Structures are given as C-alpha cells and as structure tokens.
Amino acid sequence: MNIILLGPPGAGKGTQATRLQAMRGMIQLSTGDMLREAVARGTPVGVKAKQVMEAGELVSDAIVSALIGERLDGAGDQGAIFDGFPRTAHQAEALEMLLAARGRTLDHVIELMVDEEALVERIVGRFTCARCGTPYHRTLKLPRVSGVCDVCSATEFKQRPDDNEQTVRTRMAEYRDKTAPILPYYEDRGLIRRVDGMADVDTVAAQIDAILDGARAP
C-alpha cells in the first residue's frame, strides 16, 4: 500500500503520518528529511545532492527520484507515505515509474480537507502555559480561572510565533500552489480520496483507516 498524504499546515498531516508508521509499519518518505539524511549519510545520491545545494542550485527531479528509489529499495514490504513529492505532473509521472520499476503502485492520494477560516481560528487561538506547557485556546479551551494555568497556577502564557494569521494564510496559499498542479493528474486516475481534516484526530484516523482497508469512506 503506497499513498500520498496531502494537507495544509495545521491539518494534522504529521500526526496521521506518525500514526500510520506506528500502526502499520509504513515508512514516511518526506523529501526534505530524505535529502538531509542522504547528505548526512553520504550516500551516492546524497553526495550529488550536496554538490548541487552547495552550488546554490535547486535539487533536480532526477536527484529526488534517485533518492526515493534508494529508499524504496531499502524498504521492505511496508507501504510508503509520500510527503512533499510529487509537486508537479512531471514528478507524478516519475513517481509512477519509480514504483512500477519495483512492482509497486500508488494506491491512494488522501487529501485532508480543511475550512481555511476555521483552521486560521484554530491555529491563531492557540497558546500554552509558559511554565508547564499545558495547551489552551482563546475560544475552545480557556483556563478555568482567567489568566491562571489550571495545572500549575502560573500566570504567564506564550504563543508560538508562527501561530499568527498572516503566517497561516501564507502557508495555506503555498500549499494550494504546490498541490494545484498534481490534483488534476490524480483526479484523472481516480486516486483522490478526501477526508474531513477538521474532524478530531481519531475521526480523521478512522476515515484514513477505512480507505486503506478498502472500505467505503464514511
């Protein structure tokens, strides 16, 4: 079972990918992580990628493909979760060939659908206790006593610098730009499965399980 997992930042893609690795032994092939790892380990592809990056050039499709091939060859029968690749229809074709050469196919492209306004609200409202890290939310979960942490009674709170509206909207736009070229490619092949990314973590997980287990998504 090989899948592509798509979802904007904040949709819980990382959580779901981590879960699929733990529960099903799937391997996550995130191009960014793979590049860093190949470079660090000095694999043949990593050496080539390093030269390209040090020259200030973009790593080519050929290098990324070789990297994925390297990892697929080292993987057992577990399925793979592709993350961050493909970004273009051309790369999607390359991925198809990479898999076919190894007797594999791409089974599903699972897209975590979100309501952008609700997602912004969800992310921008997050804050944590500065002392113990307990998470709170401006509208969903305020401390019981205003300004005092429920757990440790601290009165200082903090917010991640990334959790502001401008950053969230920019990242959403980047996500749309990156996925727009490949969605039609996979639509044509009937591989897109849409999941409600606004549901709670367990519900999203159940929807993904239903797809992977061949049941009709609820």
Ligand SMILES: [Zn+2]
């Ligand atoms: Zn606290």
